[in-house]
Amino acid sequence: MAETAPNELAERSMLPSEYFRRQFYGCFWFERSTVKPTVGYVGAQSLMFETDFPHPTCLYPSDDHDLARALEGIPLGDVERIMSLNAAELYRIDI
Helix, strand or coil, X not given: CCCCCHHHHXXXXXXXXXXXXXXXXXXXXXXXXXXXXXXXXXXXXXXXXXXXXXXXXXXXXXXXXHHHHHCCCCCHHHHHHHHHHHHHHHCCCCC
């Protein structure tokens, strides 16, 4: 935004990426190679896992080996956020 709209950026207190991290969530269910880079870019607080159940393309009844590989190298606390805590906070669900 600094390159294409410098005047608008001057009126904002945060960068667009900071607004995204604060106000948006992204979901994934079949992506594998992009999960770790996405966590690195937007943060675990902005990402949630979905199954897309009961649609025909959902992951059920597949095993979760591919998902486990996609989450390799991501800190356990971040995995917990992605897999449950973010959704619980967003939807105000006690877990």
